[in-house]
Amino acid sequence: MIRIAIAGSGGLAQTFAYFISQTTHPFIILSRTPQPTLTALDYQVVVVNYENQDDLRYSLQGIDLVISTVSGNPQINLIDAAANSGVRRFVPSEFERPPARRRPNNLLDRDKSHGLDWLRWWSQRTHMRSTVFTCGVFYERFARGGLVSMGIGASTSVAYQGSYLVDIGEGTAEAVEYNMAGQPIFVSMTSVNDVARFLVAAIELGLHDWPGEFRMSGDRRTVSEILSWSEAVRGGVPFSTNIIKAQDLNTHLNHATNGLDYYRVARIQELIATEQRCYDFTAPNLNALVDVRPISFWDWLSSHWA
Template sequence: MIKVAVVGTNGLAQYIANGIATQTSHQFVVLSRRPSPGLTARGWQVLQVDYSNSADLRFKLAGVDTVISTISGNAQLALIDAAAAAHVRRFVPSEFGGPPSLRPQNDLLDNGRRAAILRLHQHESSGMRFTVFTCGILYERFAPGGMAASQIGLASNIGQEGDYLMDFRRRRAQVPYLNSAGQPATICMTSAADVSRFVIAALDLPSWPREFRLRGERMNVREVVSIAEDIQGTSFEISGHTRSSLQDALTYARAVGDRARETRVHHLIATAEGRYDFANTNLNQLVSVQPESFRAWLLRVWSPVT
Protein backbone atom coordinates (compact mmCIF):
# COMPACT_ATOMS: atom_id res chain seq x y z
CA MET A 1 0.00 0.00 0.00
CA ILE A 2 1.24 3.45 -0.91
CA LYS A 3 0.07 7.01 -0.35
CA VAL A 4 -0.91 8.98 -3.44
CA ALA A 5 -1.50 12.72 -3.80
CA VAL A 6 -4.00 13.56 -6.55
CA VAL A 7 -3.44 17.21 -7.38
CA GLY A 8 -6.36 19.21 -8.72
CA THR A 9 -10.11 18.76 -8.66
CA ASN A 10 -11.00 18.64 -12.36
CA GLY A 11 -12.86 15.74 -13.94
CA LEU A 12 -9.77 13.62 -14.58
CA ALA A 13 -8.50 14.15 -11.02
CA GLN A 14 -11.89 13.10 -9.67
CA TYR A 15 -11.91 9.98 -11.83
CA ILE A 16 -8.47 9.03 -10.51
CA ALA A 17 -9.33 9.76 -6.88
CA ASN A 18 -12.59 7.84 -7.09
CA GLY A 19 -10.81 4.88 -8.67
CA ILE A 20 -8.19 4.79 -5.93
CA ALA A 21 -10.94 4.99 -3.31
CA THR A 22 -13.13 2.25 -4.79
CA GLN A 23 -10.70 -0.10 -6.52
CA THR A 24 -7.55 -0.13 -4.38
CA SER A 25 -6.34 -0.21 -0.79
CA HIS A 26 -3.97 2.71 -1.37
CA GLN A 27 -4.26 5.83 0.74
CA PHE A 28 -4.74 9.12 -1.05
CA VAL A 29 -5.21 12.82 -0.50
CA VAL A 30 -6.55 15.44 -2.89
CA LEU A 31 -4.70 18.76 -3.05
CA SER A 32 -6.90 21.72 -3.96
CA ARG A 33 -6.49 25.49 -4.09
CA ARG A 34 -9.99 25.96 -2.71
CA PRO A 35 -12.24 24.18 -0.23
CA SER A 36 -14.06 21.30 -1.94
CA PRO A 37 -16.99 20.35 0.25
CA GLY A 38 -18.43 18.11 -2.47
CA LEU A 39 -15.30 15.97 -2.48
CA THR A 40 -15.01 15.99 1.30
CA ALA A 41 -18.60 14.73 1.43
CA ARG A 42 -17.44 11.61 -0.41
CA GLY A 43 -15.17 10.82 2.50
CA TRP A 44 -12.04 11.97 0.70
CA GLN A 45 -9.27 13.83 2.49
CA VAL A 46 -8.96 17.18 0.73
CA LEU A 47 -6.04 19.40 1.71
CA GLN A 48 -6.19 23.05 0.73
CA VAL A 49 -2.83 24.26 -0.54
CA ASP A 50 -1.14 27.51 -1.47
CA TYR A 51 1.25 26.95 -4.38
CA SER A 52 3.17 30.10 -3.48
CA ASN A 53 3.96 28.65 -0.04
CA SER A 54 6.68 26.04 -0.47
CA ALA A 55 6.75 25.08 3.21
CA ASP A 56 3.01 24.42 3.19
CA LEU A 57 3.33 22.31 0.06
CA ARG A 58 6.15 20.23 1.52
CA PHE A 59 4.12 19.67 4.69
CA LYS A 60 1.05 18.54 2.74
CA LEU A 61 3.20 16.11 0.71
CA ALA A 62 4.86 14.49 3.74
CA GLY A 63 4.71 10.70 3.46
CA VAL A 64 3.42 10.74 -0.13
CA ASP A 65 4.92 8.11 -2.44
CA THR A 66 3.37 9.17 -5.77
CA VAL A 67 2.09 12.54 -6.96
CA ILE A 68 -0.40 12.62 -9.85
CA SER A 69 -0.72 16.17 -11.15
CA THR A 70 -3.59 17.60 -13.19
CA ILE A 71 -2.52 21.25 -12.81
CA SER A 72 -0.20 23.28 -15.00
CA GLY A 73 1.98 26.37 -15.20
CA ASN A 74 3.85 27.86 -12.26
CA ALA A 75 1.69 25.97 -9.77
CA GLN A 76 2.91 22.65 -11.16
CA LEU A 77 6.53 23.85 -11.07
CA ALA A 78 6.12 24.73 -7.39
CA LEU A 79 4.52 21.34 -6.81
CA ILE A 80 7.47 19.57 -8.46
CA ASP A 81 9.98 21.45 -6.30
CA ALA A 82 8.03 20.66 -3.14
CA ALA A 83 7.62 17.00 -4.07
CA ALA A 84 11.35 16.60 -4.57
CA ALA A 85 12.04 18.33 -1.26
CA ALA A 86 9.50 16.04 0.46
CA HIS A 87 11.26 12.96 -0.98
CA VAL A 88 8.33 11.86 -3.14
CA ARG A 89 9.37 8.72 -5.03
CA ARG A 90 7.64 9.33 -8.36
CA PHE A 91 5.77 12.13 -10.08
CA VAL A 92 3.17 12.06 -12.86
CA PRO A 93 3.09 15.45 -14.61
CA SER A 94 -0.04 16.91 -16.15
CA GLU A 95 0.48 15.69 -19.71
CA PHE A 96 -2.25 13.17 -20.70
CA GLY A 97 -2.06 14.00 -24.42
CA GLY A 98 0.19 13.24 -27.37
CA PRO A 99 3.79 12.04 -27.00
CA PRO A 100 5.93 14.83 -25.49
CA SER A 101 8.73 13.93 -27.91
CA LEU A 102 6.60 15.26 -30.78
CA ARG A 103 6.12 18.69 -29.20
CA PRO A 104 8.03 21.39 -31.13
CA GLN A 105 9.98 24.23 -29.57
CA ASN A 106 7.92 27.32 -28.73
CA ASP A 107 4.68 25.39 -29.05
CA LEU A 108 1.57 27.54 -28.59
CA LEU A 109 -0.16 24.53 -27.04
CA ASP A 110 2.63 23.83 -24.55
CA ASN A 111 0.91 25.35 -21.49
CA GLY A 112 4.05 25.03 -19.39
CA ARG A 113 4.54 21.32 -20.04
CA ARG A 114 8.08 21.60 -21.42
CA ALA A 115 9.17 23.61 -18.39
CA ALA A 116 7.66 20.97 -16.10
CA ILE A 117 9.53 18.14 -17.83
CA LEU A 118 12.78 20.12 -17.63
CA ARG A 119 12.23 20.73 -13.91
CA LEU A 120 11.53 17.05 -13.33
CA HIS A 121 14.78 16.13 -15.09
CA GLN A 122 16.62 18.55 -12.81
CA HIS A 123 15.21 16.88 -9.71
CA GLU A 124 16.08 13.32 -10.70
CA SER A 125 19.36 13.64 -8.81
CA SER A 126 17.29 13.89 -5.62
CA GLY A 127 15.84 10.46 -6.33
CA MET A 128 12.40 11.47 -7.61
CA ARG A 129 11.51 9.77 -10.89
CA PHE A 130 8.76 10.81 -13.25
CA THR A 131 6.52 9.11 -15.79
CA VAL A 132 4.31 10.64 -18.47
CA PHE A 133 1.00 8.96 -19.30
CA THR A 134 0.46 9.47 -23.03
CA CYS A 135 -3.13 8.81 -24.06
CA GLY A 136 -3.78 10.90 -27.17
CA ILE A 137 -7.00 12.86 -27.54
CA LEU A 138 -9.63 12.53 -24.82
CA TYR A 139 -12.98 11.23 -26.07
CA GLU A 140 -14.54 13.99 -23.96
CA ARG A 141 -13.67 16.52 -26.65
CA PHE A 142 -16.68 15.08 -28.50
CA ALA A 143 -19.05 14.90 -25.52
CA PRO A 144 -22.18 16.99 -24.96
CA GLY A 145 -20.75 20.20 -23.55
CA GLY A 146 -17.23 19.22 -24.61
CA MET A 147 -14.44 18.59 -22.12
CA ALA A 148 -15.69 21.50 -20.04
CA ALA A 149 -18.74 19.44 -19.06
CA SER A 150 -16.30 17.12 -17.25
CA GLN A 151 -14.37 20.09 -15.83
CA ILE A 152 -11.41 19.29 -18.08
CA GLY A 153 -9.53 21.85 -20.16
CA LEU A 154 -11.49 24.80 -18.81
CA ALA A 155 -8.70 27.25 -19.66
CA SER A 156 -7.54 25.54 -22.84
CA ASN A 157 -9.58 27.49 -25.46
CA ILE A 158 -10.65 24.12 -26.79
CA GLY A 159 -12.78 22.78 -23.97
CA GLN A 160 -16.22 23.54 -25.35
CA GLU A 161 -18.46 21.32 -27.45
CA GLY A 162 -17.46 21.37 -31.12
CA ASP A 163 -14.13 23.13 -30.55
CA TYR A 164 -12.06 20.27 -31.98
CA LEU A 165 -12.44 18.43 -35.28
CA MET A 166 -16.14 17.63 -35.05
CA ASP A 167 -19.39 19.16 -33.79
CA PHE A 168 -21.58 16.11 -33.26
CA ARG A 169 -24.72 18.03 -32.32
CA ARG A 170 -24.61 20.31 -35.38
CA ARG A 171 -23.34 17.54 -37.67
CA ARG A 172 -20.26 19.43 -38.82
CA ALA A 173 -16.58 18.57 -39.04
CA GLN A 174 -13.33 20.32 -39.89
CA VAL A 175 -10.85 17.86 -41.32
CA PRO A 176 -7.21 18.96 -41.60
CA TYR A 177 -5.00 18.41 -44.60
CA LEU A 178 -3.55 15.02 -45.51
CA ASN A 179 -0.30 13.98 -43.88
CA SER A 180 3.06 13.66 -45.62
CA ALA A 181 2.07 10.19 -46.87
CA GLY A 182 -1.04 11.59 -48.54
CA GLN A 183 -3.37 9.96 -46.01
CA PRO A 184 -5.84 11.39 -43.47
CA ALA A 185 -4.15 12.11 -40.16
CA THR A 186 -4.31 9.36 -37.55
CA ILE A 187 -5.06 10.05 -33.88
CA CYS A 188 -5.07 7.98 -30.72
CA MET A 189 -7.97 8.51 -28.32
CA THR A 190 -9.00 7.41 -24.83
CA SER A 191 -11.82 8.35 -22.48
CA ALA A 192 -10.91 10.20 -19.28
CA ALA A 193 -12.48 7.38 -17.26
CA ASP A 194 -10.25 4.82 -18.96
CA VAL A 195 -7.16 7.01 -18.55
CA SER A 196 -7.84 6.97 -14.82
CA ARG A 197 -8.27 3.17 -14.86
CA PHE A 198 -4.91 2.77 -16.60
CA VAL A 199 -3.18 5.12 -14.14
CA ILE A 200 -4.68 3.28 -11.16
CA ALA A 201 -3.73 -0.14 -12.57
CA ALA A 202 -0.16 1.11 -13.10
CA LEU A 203 0.18 1.95 -9.40
CA ASP A 204 0.69 -1.75 -8.70
CA LEU A 205 3.31 -2.35 -11.40
CA PRO A 206 6.83 -2.99 -10.03
CA SER A 207 8.52 -0.43 -12.25
CA TRP A 208 7.58 2.54 -14.40
CA PRO A 209 9.33 3.69 -17.60
CA ARG A 210 9.78 7.33 -18.51
CA GLU A 211 6.59 7.16 -20.60
CA PHE A 212 3.53 4.92 -20.44
CA ARG A 213 1.62 4.89 -23.73
CA LEU A 214 -2.01 3.79 -23.59
CA ARG A 215 -5.06 4.21 -25.77
CA GLY A 216 -8.62 3.23 -26.35
CA GLU A 217 -8.63 3.64 -30.13
CA ARG A 218 -6.36 4.53 -33.00
CA MET A 219 -8.03 5.69 -36.21
CA ASN A 220 -7.80 8.38 -38.85
CA VAL A 221 -9.89 11.52 -38.63
CA ARG A 222 -12.17 10.47 -41.49
CA GLU A 223 -13.05 7.32 -39.52
CA VAL A 224 -13.89 9.45 -36.47
CA VAL A 225 -16.37 11.46 -38.53
CA SER A 226 -17.70 8.35 -40.25
CA ILE A 227 -18.59 6.76 -36.90
CA ALA A 228 -20.44 9.92 -35.89
CA GLU A 229 -22.30 10.02 -39.20
CA ASP A 230 -23.30 6.39 -38.78
CA ILE A 231 -24.67 7.05 -35.29
CA GLN A 232 -26.53 10.14 -36.47
CA GLY A 233 -27.77 8.36 -39.58
CA THR A 234 -26.88 11.29 -41.80
CA SER A 235 -23.89 12.86 -43.51
CA PHE A 236 -22.01 15.70 -41.84
CA GLU A 237 -21.10 19.01 -43.40
CA ILE A 238 -17.36 18.50 -43.77
CA SER A 239 -14.91 21.34 -44.31
CA GLY A 240 -11.63 20.02 -45.66
CA HIS A 241 -8.59 22.14 -44.92
CA THR A 242 -5.35 22.45 -46.82
CA ARG A 243 -2.07 23.39 -45.20
CA SER A 244 -2.34 26.87 -46.68
CA SER A 245 -5.97 27.38 -45.62
CA LEU A 246 -5.11 26.55 -42.02
CA GLN A 247 -2.11 28.85 -42.17
CA ASP A 248 -4.39 31.62 -43.52
CA ALA A 249 -6.85 30.96 -40.68
CA LEU A 250 -3.98 31.17 -38.21
CA THR A 251 -2.77 34.46 -39.66
CA TYR A 252 -6.28 35.91 -39.49
CA ALA A 253 -6.82 34.79 -35.89
CA ARG A 254 -3.56 36.44 -34.86
CA ALA A 255 -4.40 39.63 -36.78
CA VAL A 256 -7.71 40.08 -34.96
CA GLY A 257 -6.37 38.90 -31.61
CA ASP A 258 -8.65 35.88 -31.41
CA ARG A 259 -6.57 33.62 -29.17
CA ALA A 260 -9.28 30.97 -28.87
CA ARG A 261 -9.55 30.59 -32.63
CA GLU A 262 -5.77 30.54 -32.96
CA THR A 263 -5.63 27.67 -30.46
CA ARG A 264 -8.32 25.68 -32.30
CA VAL A 265 -6.49 26.08 -35.60
CA HIS A 266 -3.22 25.00 -33.97
CA HIS A 267 -4.89 21.83 -32.75
CA LEU A 268 -5.95 20.98 -36.31
CA ILE A 269 -2.41 21.62 -37.55
CA ALA A 270 -1.00 19.46 -34.73
CA THR A 271 -3.46 16.73 -35.72
CA ALA A 272 -2.36 16.83 -39.36
CA GLU A 273 1.27 16.64 -38.25
CA GLY A 274 0.60 13.45 -36.28
CA ARG A 275 1.23 14.85 -32.82
CA TYR A 276 -1.62 12.85 -31.27
CA ASP A 277 -0.61 9.56 -32.84
CA PHE A 278 1.62 6.73 -31.66
CA ALA A 279 1.87 3.32 -33.28
CA ASN A 280 2.63 1.24 -30.20
CA THR A 281 1.46 1.10 -26.60
CA ASN A 282 3.35 -0.25 -23.60
CA LEU A 283 0.72 -0.04 -20.84
CA ASN A 284 -2.27 -1.73 -22.49
CA GLN A 285 -0.25 -4.95 -22.53
CA LEU A 286 0.71 -4.77 -18.84
CA VAL A 287 -2.68 -4.27 -17.18
CA SER A 288 -6.11 -5.83 -17.49
CA VAL A 289 -7.94 -2.62 -18.44
CA GLN A 290 -10.27 -3.08 -21.43
CA PRO A 291 -10.91 0.44 -22.72
CA GLU A 292 -14.26 1.45 -24.17
CA SER A 293 -14.40 1.81 -27.95
CA PHE A 294 -14.99 5.25 -29.39
CA ARG A 295 -18.20 4.12 -31.09
CA ALA A 296 -19.62 2.66 -27.87
CA TRP A 297 -18.62 5.75 -25.89
CA LEU A 298 -20.06 8.21 -28.43
CA LEU A 299 -23.33 6.29 -28.63
CA ARG A 300 -23.57 6.10 -24.84
CA VAL A 301 -22.91 9.76 -24.06
CA TRP A 302 -25.19 11.09 -26.79
CA SER A 303 -28.06 8.60 -26.59
CA PRO A 304 -30.03 10.62 -23.99
CA VAL A 305 -29.41 13.81 -26.01
CA THR A 306 -30.03 12.94 -29.65
Protein backbone atom coordinates in the same frame (compact mmCIF):
# COMPACT_ATOMS: atom_id res chain seq x y z
CA MET B 1 0.68 0.31 -0.03
CA ILE B 2 1.48 3.45 -2.02
CA ARG B 3 0.59 6.82 -0.51
CA ILE B 4 -0.73 9.15 -3.19
CA ALA B 5 -1.35 12.88 -3.54
CA ILE B 6 -3.61 14.10 -6.36
CA ALA B 7 -2.97 17.76 -7.15
CA GLY B 8 -6.10 19.56 -8.29
CA SER B 9 -9.80 19.12 -7.67
CA GLY B 10 -11.29 19.40 -11.17
CA GLY B 11 -12.96 16.69 -13.21
CA LEU B 12 -9.79 14.79 -14.11
CA ALA B 13 -8.55 14.77 -10.51
CA GLN B 14 -11.97 13.62 -9.30
CA THR B 15 -12.00 10.78 -11.82
CA PHE B 16 -8.57 9.64 -10.63
CA ALA B 17 -9.72 9.91 -7.02
CA TYR B 18 -12.79 7.78 -7.67
CA PHE B 19 -10.86 4.89 -9.20
CA ILE B 20 -8.02 5.08 -6.65
CA SER B 21 -10.63 4.99 -3.89
CA GLN B 22 -11.56 1.49 -5.11
CA THR B 23 -8.07 0.29 -4.11
CA THR B 24 -6.30 -0.03 -0.76
CA HIS B 25 -3.91 2.85 -1.48
CA PRO B 26 -4.49 5.92 0.74
CA PHE B 27 -4.65 9.26 -1.02
CA ILE B 28 -5.15 12.95 -0.44
CA ILE B 29 -6.42 15.66 -2.78
CA LEU B 30 -4.51 18.93 -2.85
CA SER B 31 -6.82 21.86 -3.50
CA ARG B 32 -6.56 25.64 -3.37
CA THR B 33 -9.97 25.84 -1.68
CA PRO B 34 -12.13 23.61 0.52
CA GLN B 35 -14.12 21.00 -1.41
CA PRO B 36 -17.14 19.99 0.69
CA THR B 37 -18.54 17.83 -2.11
CA LEU B 38 -15.37 15.74 -2.16
CA THR B 39 -15.11 15.67 1.61
CA ALA B 40 -18.65 14.29 1.69
CA LEU B 41 -17.35 11.33 -0.33
CA ASP B 42 -14.84 10.64 2.48
CA TYR B 43 -11.95 11.93 0.37
CA GLN B 44 -9.24 13.67 2.38
CA VAL B 45 -8.88 17.19 0.97
CA VAL B 46 -5.85 19.23 1.96
CA VAL B 47 -6.06 22.96 1.24
CA VAL B 48 -2.68 24.21 -0.02
CA ASN B 49 -1.08 27.42 -1.22
CA TYR B 50 0.92 26.62 -4.35
CA GLU B 51 3.04 29.73 -3.74
CA ASN B 52 4.15 28.51 -0.31
CA GLN B 53 6.92 25.88 -0.34
CA ASP B 54 6.67 25.17 3.37
CA ASP B 55 2.95 24.52 3.03
CA LEU B 56 3.45 22.19 0.06
CA ARG B 57 6.32 20.28 1.65
CA TYR B 58 4.37 19.76 4.84
CA SER B 59 1.39 18.42 2.89
CA LEU B 60 3.59 16.01 0.92
CA GLN B 61 5.32 14.40 3.90
CA GLY B 62 5.09 10.62 3.58
CA ILE B 63 3.74 10.74 0.03
CA ASP B 64 5.18 8.23 -2.46
CA LEU B 65 3.40 9.31 -5.65
CA VAL B 66 2.16 12.71 -6.82
CA ILE B 67 -0.37 12.83 -9.67
CA SER B 68 -0.66 16.38 -10.98
CA THR B 69 -3.62 17.86 -12.81
CA VAL B 70 -2.38 21.44 -12.37
CA SER B 71 -0.07 23.25 -14.77
CA GLY B 72 2.06 26.36 -15.06
CA ASN B 73 3.76 27.83 -12.01
CA PRO B 74 1.68 25.83 -9.50
CA GLN B 75 3.01 22.60 -11.01
CA ILE B 76 6.59 23.91 -10.99
CA ASN B 77 6.27 24.75 -7.29
CA LEU B 78 4.69 21.36 -6.65
CA ILE B 79 7.63 19.63 -8.36
CA ASP B 80 10.09 21.53 -6.14
CA ALA B 81 8.18 20.59 -3.01
CA ALA B 82 7.86 16.94 -4.06
CA ALA B 83 11.59 16.64 -4.80
CA ASN B 84 12.41 18.09 -1.38
CA SER B 85 9.87 15.90 0.46
CA GLY B 86 11.11 12.47 -0.56
CA VAL B 87 8.40 11.76 -3.15
CA ARG B 88 9.45 8.75 -5.23
CA ARG B 89 7.48 9.31 -8.42
CA PHE B 90 5.82 12.35 -10.04
CA VAL B 91 3.15 12.14 -12.77
CA PRO B 92 2.92 15.55 -14.48
CA SER B 93 -0.21 17.09 -15.95
CA GLU B 94 0.68 15.79 -19.40
CA PHE B 95 -1.89 13.25 -20.51
CA GLU B 96 -2.89 13.63 -24.15
CA ARG B 97 0.02 14.09 -26.54
CA PRO B 98 3.41 12.30 -26.38
CA PRO B 99 5.99 14.80 -25.05
CA ALA B 100 8.44 13.88 -27.81
CA ARG B 101 5.95 15.16 -30.39
CA ARG B 102 5.25 18.46 -28.73
CA ARG B 103 5.46 21.39 -31.12
CA PRO B 104 7.80 24.20 -30.01
CA ASN B 105 6.30 27.61 -29.13
CA ASN B 106 2.78 26.14 -29.12
CA LEU B 107 0.23 28.43 -27.46
CA LEU B 108 -1.48 25.31 -26.09
CA ASP B 109 1.63 24.20 -24.21
CA ARG B 110 0.64 26.04 -21.00
CA ASP B 111 4.25 25.84 -19.77
CA LYS B 112 4.17 22.03 -19.65
CA SER B 113 7.53 21.77 -21.44
CA HIS B 114 9.07 23.74 -18.60
CA GLY B 115 7.58 21.25 -16.16
CA LEU B 116 9.14 18.31 -17.98
CA ASP B 117 12.52 20.07 -18.09
CA TRP B 118 12.22 20.78 -14.37
CA LEU B 119 11.46 17.13 -13.61
CA ARG B 120 14.54 16.05 -15.56
CA TRP B 121 16.63 18.56 -13.61
CA TRP B 122 15.43 17.18 -10.28
CA SER B 123 15.92 13.56 -11.39
CA GLN B 124 19.65 14.28 -11.69
CA ARG B 125 19.81 15.61 -8.14
CA THR B 126 17.34 13.53 -6.13
CA HIS B 127 15.78 10.06 -6.10
CA MET B 128 12.49 11.38 -7.48
CA ARG B 129 11.61 10.07 -10.92
CA SER B 130 8.75 11.03 -13.24
CA THR B 131 6.44 9.20 -15.61
CA VAL B 132 4.21 10.74 -18.26
CA PHE B 133 0.93 8.95 -19.00
CA THR B 134 0.13 9.47 -22.68
CA CYS B 135 -3.38 8.61 -23.82
CA GLY B 136 -3.95 10.50 -27.06
CA VAL B 137 -7.07 12.61 -27.44
CA PHE B 138 -9.74 12.21 -24.76
CA TYR B 139 -12.95 10.77 -26.24
CA GLU B 140 -14.77 13.37 -24.18
CA ARG B 141 -13.66 16.10 -26.56
CA PHE B 142 -16.54 14.79 -28.69
CA ALA B 143 -19.05 14.75 -25.82
CA ARG B 144 -22.04 17.00 -25.29
CA GLY B 145 -20.44 20.16 -23.94
CA GLY B 146 -16.94 18.85 -24.64
CA LEU B 147 -14.35 18.23 -21.95
CA VAL B 148 -15.65 21.10 -19.84
CA SER B 149 -18.81 19.07 -19.27
CA MET B 150 -16.60 16.94 -17.01
CA GLY B 151 -14.90 19.91 -15.41
CA ILE B 152 -11.75 19.48 -17.50
CA GLY B 153 -9.85 22.16 -19.41
CA ALA B 154 -12.17 25.10 -18.75
CA SER B 155 -9.19 27.48 -18.78
CA THR B 156 -8.24 26.47 -22.32
CA SER B 157 -9.85 27.33 -25.66
CA VAL B 158 -9.99 23.77 -26.97
CA ALA B 159 -12.07 21.89 -24.38
CA TYR B 160 -15.52 23.01 -25.49
CA GLN B 161 -18.00 21.19 -27.71
CA GLY B 162 -16.93 21.60 -31.30
CA SER B 163 -13.48 23.01 -30.57
CA TYR B 164 -11.75 19.91 -32.01
CA LEU B 165 -12.55 18.45 -35.44
CA VAL B 166 -16.33 18.07 -35.09
CA ASP B 167 -19.34 19.46 -33.25
CA ILE B 168 -21.64 16.46 -33.18
CA GLY B 169 -24.45 18.34 -31.48
CA GLU B 170 -24.53 21.08 -34.14
CA GLY B 171 -23.67 18.81 -37.06
CA THR B 172 -20.59 20.77 -38.15
CA ALA B 173 -16.93 19.86 -38.67
CA GLU B 174 -13.62 21.44 -39.60
CA ALA B 175 -10.70 19.11 -40.14
CA VAL B 176 -7.67 18.13 -42.17
CA GLU B 177 -7.89 14.51 -43.37
CA TYR B 178 -4.54 14.01 -45.12
CA ASN B 179 -1.03 15.10 -44.21
CA MET B 180 1.49 16.90 -46.42
CA ALA B 181 2.48 13.55 -47.97
CA GLY B 182 -1.13 12.76 -48.88
CA GLN B 183 -1.46 10.02 -46.24
CA PRO B 184 -4.50 9.63 -43.97
CA ILE B 185 -4.08 11.27 -40.57
CA PHE B 186 -4.55 9.00 -37.56
CA VAL B 187 -5.54 9.99 -34.02
CA SER B 188 -4.97 7.86 -30.90
CA MET B 189 -7.76 8.23 -28.34
CA THR B 190 -8.87 7.03 -24.88
CA SER B 191 -11.83 7.78 -22.63
CA VAL B 192 -11.18 9.69 -19.39
CA ASN B 193 -12.47 6.79 -17.29
CA ASP B 194 -10.15 4.34 -19.03
CA VAL B 195 -7.18 6.67 -18.49
CA ALA B 196 -7.94 6.49 -14.77
CA ARG B 197 -8.29 2.71 -14.92
CA PHE B 198 -4.94 2.41 -16.72
CA LEU B 199 -3.30 4.69 -14.15
CA VAL B 200 -4.64 2.63 -11.24
CA ALA B 201 -3.54 -0.60 -12.92
CA ALA B 202 -0.03 0.84 -13.32
CA ILE B 203 0.02 1.77 -9.63
CA GLU B 204 -0.78 -1.85 -8.79
CA LEU B 205 2.38 -2.86 -10.66
CA GLY B 206 4.46 -0.84 -8.18
CA LEU B 207 6.40 2.35 -8.86
CA HIS B 208 9.93 0.95 -9.11
CA ASP B 209 9.94 -0.20 -12.73
CA TRP B 210 7.87 2.57 -14.27
CA PRO B 211 9.43 3.95 -17.47
CA GLY B 212 9.65 7.64 -18.30
CA GLU B 213 6.47 7.33 -20.37
CA PHE B 214 3.50 4.97 -20.28
CA ARG B 215 1.41 5.00 -23.45
CA MET B 216 -2.18 3.75 -23.47
CA SER B 217 -4.79 3.67 -26.20
CA GLY B 218 -8.49 2.98 -26.33
CA ASP B 219 -8.60 3.27 -30.10
CA ARG B 220 -6.73 4.65 -33.10
CA ARG B 221 -8.75 6.02 -35.99
CA THR B 222 -8.31 8.24 -39.03
CA VAL B 223 -9.79 11.72 -39.06
CA SER B 224 -12.02 10.57 -41.91
CA GLU B 225 -13.39 7.76 -39.73
CA ILE B 226 -14.02 10.17 -36.87
CA LEU B 227 -16.02 12.44 -39.18
CA SER B 228 -17.93 9.56 -40.77
CA TRP B 229 -18.79 7.94 -37.43
CA SER B 230 -19.88 11.28 -36.00
CA GLU B 231 -22.40 11.61 -38.83
CA ALA B 232 -23.50 7.99 -38.43
CA VAL B 233 -24.20 8.35 -34.72
CA ARG B 234 -26.54 11.27 -35.49
CA GLY B 235 -28.58 9.29 -37.97
CA GLY B 236 -26.37 9.59 -41.05
CA VAL B 237 -27.33 13.18 -41.83
CA PRO B 238 -24.35 14.83 -43.61
CA PHE B 239 -22.60 17.49 -41.53
CA SER B 240 -21.66 20.94 -42.70
CA THR B 241 -17.97 20.18 -43.09
CA ASN B 242 -15.00 22.38 -43.94
CA ILE B 243 -12.05 20.26 -45.06
CA ILE B 244 -8.75 22.16 -44.92
CA LYS B 245 -5.73 21.02 -46.91
CA ALA B 246 -2.57 20.47 -44.88
CA GLN B 247 -0.60 22.97 -46.95
CA ASP B 248 -3.17 25.67 -46.15
CA LEU B 249 -3.08 25.33 -42.35
CA ASN B 250 -0.43 28.01 -41.77
CA THR B 251 -2.38 30.45 -43.94
CA HIS B 252 -5.46 29.86 -41.78
CA LEU B 253 -3.33 30.27 -38.65
CA ASN B 254 -1.84 33.56 -39.82
CA HIS B 255 -5.27 34.89 -40.79
CA ALA B 256 -6.68 34.03 -37.35
CA THR B 257 -3.64 35.53 -35.61
CA ASN B 258 -3.83 38.77 -37.58
CA GLY B 259 -7.55 38.98 -36.84
CA LEU B 260 -6.90 38.48 -33.10
CA ASP B 261 -9.30 35.52 -33.18
CA TYR B 262 -7.63 33.57 -30.39
CA TYR B 263 -10.32 30.88 -30.24
CA ARG B 264 -9.68 30.07 -33.89
CA VAL B 265 -5.90 30.31 -33.38
CA ALA B 266 -6.19 27.56 -30.77
CA ARG B 267 -8.44 25.51 -33.03
CA ILE B 268 -6.04 25.72 -35.99
CA GLN B 269 -3.10 24.98 -33.69
CA GLU B 270 -4.86 21.74 -32.77
CA LEU B 271 -5.39 20.88 -36.44
CA ILE B 272 -1.70 21.51 -37.13
CA ALA B 273 -0.75 19.31 -34.18
CA THR B 274 -3.05 16.58 -35.48
CA GLU B 275 -1.59 16.80 -38.99
CA GLN B 276 1.92 16.52 -37.52
CA ARG B 277 0.96 13.33 -35.62
CA CYS B 278 1.21 14.96 -32.20
CA TYR B 279 -1.77 12.84 -31.09
CA ASP B 280 -0.83 9.65 -32.88
CA PHE B 281 1.25 6.72 -31.69
CA THR B 282 1.35 2.95 -32.08
CA ALA B 283 2.32 0.07 -29.77
CA PRO B 284 1.04 1.51 -26.48
CA ASN B 285 3.29 -0.08 -23.86
CA LEU B 286 0.85 0.06 -20.93
CA ASN B 287 -1.95 -1.83 -22.70
CA ALA B 288 0.23 -4.93 -22.84
CA LEU B 289 1.17 -4.82 -19.15
CA VAL B 290 -2.22 -4.52 -17.44
CA ASP B 291 -5.62 -6.17 -17.59
CA VAL B 292 -7.61 -3.16 -18.77
CA ARG B 293 -9.98 -3.53 -21.70
CA PRO B 294 -10.76 0.02 -22.84
CA ILE B 295 -14.00 0.92 -24.54
CA SER B 296 -13.68 1.44 -28.30
CA PHE B 297 -14.35 4.85 -29.78
CA TRP B 298 -17.43 3.66 -31.66
CA ASP B 299 -18.93 2.03 -28.55
CA TRP B 300 -18.28 5.17 -26.49
CA LEU B 301 -19.62 7.45 -29.25
CA SER B 302 -22.80 5.48 -29.86
CA SER B 303 -23.44 5.13 -26.11
CA HIS B 304 -22.89 8.83 -25.40
CA TRP B 305 -25.00 10.10 -28.32
CA ALA B 306 -27.67 7.39 -28.22
